[in-house]
Amino acid sequence: MLLPTLVASLLLATAAPKIVSLMPSLTEDLFAIGAGAQVVGTSQFTDFPAAAARLPQVASFASLDAERIVELHPAVVVGIPAQAGLVGDLRRAGLHVELLRDDSFADLFATLQRLGTLAGHPREAAALASAMRARTARLERSVPSGTRPRTFVVLGVAPIFTVGDGSYIAHLLALAGARNASGVREPYARYSAEALLAAQPDVIVADRQSGLPGVLDRPPWNALRAVRAGRVYVLDDADILERPGPRYNEGLAWLIERLHARAAQQ
DSSP, X not given: OHHHHHHHHXXXXXXXXXXXXXXXXXXHHHHHTTOGGGEEEEETTOOSSHHHHTSOEEEOSSOBOHHHXXXXXXXXXXXXXXXXXXXXXXXXXXXXXXXXXXXXXXXXXXXXXXXXXXXXXXXXXXXHHHHHHHHHHHHHHTSOSSOOOEEEEESEETTEEEEOTTSHHHHHHHHTTOEEXXXXXXXXXXXXXXHHHHHOOSEEEEEGGGSGGGTTTSTTGGGOHHHHTTOEEEESOTHHHHSOSTTHHHHHHHHHHHHTHHHHHO
16 A cells, blocks of 8 residues: 555656646646646547647557557556556556546546646645636536426437446536436446437437437437427537536536526526
C-alpha cells in the first residue's frame, strides 16, 4: 500500500511531471487544472481544448503505441480501467500507469482530484471541482417542479446502445429532473428493440454520431410515442454530455432546457 503513496510523492517532487493521457476526458481534466503544458501524448478523438488537439496521438480507446509512449518519457500514464489490457507493456517498461474510474458522477470528481495530485496541481483541481459543483447546484435549482420525463439516451442504433443507472449520464438525467427509461443497472449496455418498444420513453436524447436521425422512420423508432410527438433531441456536440469531464455542466444545461421546454411554454 506504500508504493502508490511513494510514487505520488516522487511525482509531486518533480517539477511539472510529463503525462500521457489515454482518454480525451482525462486530457480535458488536465488542461482544466492548468496542467496542459505537461501533457506530452494524447489519444484518438482528443479535440478539446484546441491546444490538446495539436499534441501527438499515441493511443485510442482500444489500442496504444507503447514504443512511442516510452520515447516520450512520461512520469505517469493515465487511462481508465477498461484499458487495463493495453498497458502491460508500459508497466513492464517501468512506466507508472494509473487507471482512473469514469463510470459514475462521483468518479468524475475523484478522478479530477487524483489528476491534481499526480500533476502537482491539487489546489487547482480542488478549486475547479468546487466551481463545477456550485454551477451544478445552480442548474439543479432551475429545474421546474412537476413531472419527471422518462428519458432514453441513444449512444448507438446498430445495435441499440444506451446508458444504465450506474453511469454518470444517468446521474445527469436525474439532476435535470428526468428519469432514465432504460431500466438497466450497469453503466452502459446493449438494448433490444423489444425492450425499447415496451419502455415507450417520453423523451429520446441522442448525439448526432449515434445514427439516430437517419432511422427515425424505421422500426422500432417509428413506433415510439416520443418520436411521434416530436420529443427527440439530438446533440451536435456529444462531448458535453457523454464525456465525463469539466464541461459536463454544459450538457446538464442542455438537458434541462430541452427536457422541460414544453413545461416552460405552458
